[in-house]
Amino acid sequence: MSLRPAVITGLGSYVPDRVLSNKDLEEIVDTTDEWIVSHTGIKERRIASDEQATSDLALEAGRRALEDAGIGPDDLDMIICPTITPDHVFPATANILQDRIGASNAAGFDLLSGCTGFVYGLYVARQFIATGEMQNILVVAAEKLTSITDWTDRSTCVLFGDGAGAAVVSAGDDGVEGLAAFVLESYGEYGHLLDVPAGGSRHPVDEEVLRSRDNCLHMNGPELFKLAVRGIPEVAEKTIRKAGLTNSDIDWVVMHQANLRIIEAAARRLDIPDDRVVVNLDRYGNTSAASMAIALDEIYRDGRLQSGDTLLLVGFGAGFSLGGAIVKWQ
Numbered sequence: 001m002s003l004r005p006a007v008i009t010g011l012g013s014y015v016p017d018r019v020l021s022n023k024d025l026e027e028i029v030d031t032t033d034e035w036i037v038s039h040t041g042i043k044e045r046r047i048a049s050d051e052q053a054t055s056d057l058a059l060e061a062g063r064r065a066l067e068d069a070g071i072g073p074d075d076l077d078m079i080i081c082p083t084i085t086p087d088h089v090f091p092a093t094a095n096i097l098q099d100r101i102g103a104s105n106a107a108g109f110d111l112l113s114g115c116t117g118f119v120y121g122l123y124v125a126r127q128f129i130a131t132g133e134m135q136n137i138l139v140v141a142a143e144k145l146t147s148i149t150d151w152t153d154r155s156t157c158v159l160f161g162d163g164a165g166a167a168v169v170s171a172g173d174d175g176v177e178g179l180a181a182f183v184l185e186s187y188g189e190y191g192h193l194l195d196v197p198a199g200g201s202r203h204p205v206d207e208e209v210l211r212s213r214d215n216c217l218h219m220n221g222p223e224l225f226k227l228a229v230r231g232i233p234e235v236a237e238k239t240i241r242k243a244g245l246t247n248s249d250i251d252w253v254v255m256h257q258a259n260l261r262i263i264e265a266a267a268r269r270l271d272i273p274d275d276r277v278v279v280n281l282d283r284y285g286n287t288s289a290a291s292m293a294i295a296l297d298e299i300y301r302d303g304r305l306q307s308g309d310t311l312l313l314v315g316f317g318a319g320f321s322l323g324g325a326i327v328k329w330q
């Protein structure tokens with residue numbers, strides 16, 4: 001069966017106005033700007049207001065991506081919303097967004113794959129386009145991570161921020177490469193290293209949960225660090241080979257923005273020069289599923305990304321999940 005090409009035709013992102021600096025965090029927990037910068041590379045992050053939920057961030061990013069693609073909401077066949085911080089357990093944030101953005105012809109669902117969610121979302125979108133079922137799909141990765149942050153835990157609360165990034169994936173002309181190759185991997189045996197222990201059917205919220213803050217994000221940072229430093233280069237290599245490329249063919253690497261030391265270690269293993277590796281975690285921290293989408297939009301809007309460039313997206317996250325994508329930029 002010959003598959004239709006799928007291309008990214010529009011990008012958009014949104015981060016809230018409020019900046020929370022490392023200095024601000026020194027007032028909240030026992031930490032220092034020096035520790036946070038030296039261990040993570042993060043200098044500040046954006047914090048959504050009390051009134052803003054994940055769908056509000058997604059709405060702004062989604063509108064910008066539609067405008068960039070030059071299509072209207074009624075042109076959308078599907079909305080996919082990768083997120084670990086949905087507005088509610090249900091209905092899906094994608095359905096809320098479908099109504100608010102006015103996409104009257106679109107179906108929608110959320111996609112739960114932690115920080116790898118944007119890569120998963122692009123892959124799913126590509127499949128619907130490739131079979132000829134759909135023409136335009138909006139992938140909006142959005143997170144209000146501060147809604148599940150334990151502000152008494154210095155080992156996690158310094159890491160995360162809020163934001164959203166969106167891509168319109170559309171059917172491309174024959175012969176165009178666009179979303180060229182994907183590799184997705186899942187390691188459920190490591191799921192316990194990063195989770196929200198309570199609030200689901202296994203352990204509904206009760207007074208003890210609220211007391212122990214098990215409704216917030218828990219993380220074993222050092223173990224995840226080791227998995228990421230090993231896993232990111234491995235999945236990156238597999239994705240590059242699957243596309244029939246070599247590492248030197250890659251113009252831009254957009255990795256999940258979790259920790260500068262992870263990004264630098266992975267880039268060294270891949271032998272890709274620093275100036276080809278996109279970093280914005282110093283300004284936004286770790287925005288989970290949104291991080292690669294925001295970084296991609298930034299290099300597109302500031303003109304670094306040029307037509308003909310080959311992009312490698314590579315992420316890791318809760319699950320434990322890994323994912324890579326090769327995108328030929330049009």
Ligand code: ACO
Nearest residue numbers: 031032035039115154155158221222224225258259317318
């Ligand atoms: N300020 C000051 N000291 C701190 C802080 C803090 N914010 N946090 C931890 N420390 C202390 C610890 O208590 C420990 O002290 P001790 O030696 O006296 O016990 C010391 O610093 C070292 O702690 P480690 O946890 O070993 O520090 P590490 O160098 O591993 O850095 C970090 C921690 C930044 C979390 C790192 O492990 C990491 O980035 N891991 C990967 C996490 C990640 O990528 N998560 C995202 C995955 S998916 C997603 O994005 C949702």
